[in-house]
Amino acid sequence: MYLTIKETAEFTSLPEEYVHNLILTNKIRAVHDGQQYLINKEQFQTHLEQLEKYKEMIQEFLNEPLPEDIDVKDED
Secondary structure (H helix, E strand, O other): OEEOHHHHHHHHOOOHHHHHHHHHOOOOOEEEOOOOEEEEHHHHHHHHHHHHHHHHHHHHHHHOOOOOOOOOOOOO
């Protein structure tokens, strides 16, 4: 399925200008049909999956309780 720059920006939650710059710098693949760029939606699937895994990993880290403070220097 192909998306326009605007649809891709909405799908990836990125600004349209940034998506356009990614196309111009060949960071994402796109087809120009003479009027607009068309971007294959499937190329973002792996990226979005990795992003979700990263979010889960960060959430697990934030939910982990802090270890008890080990008093190395006992000043008593």
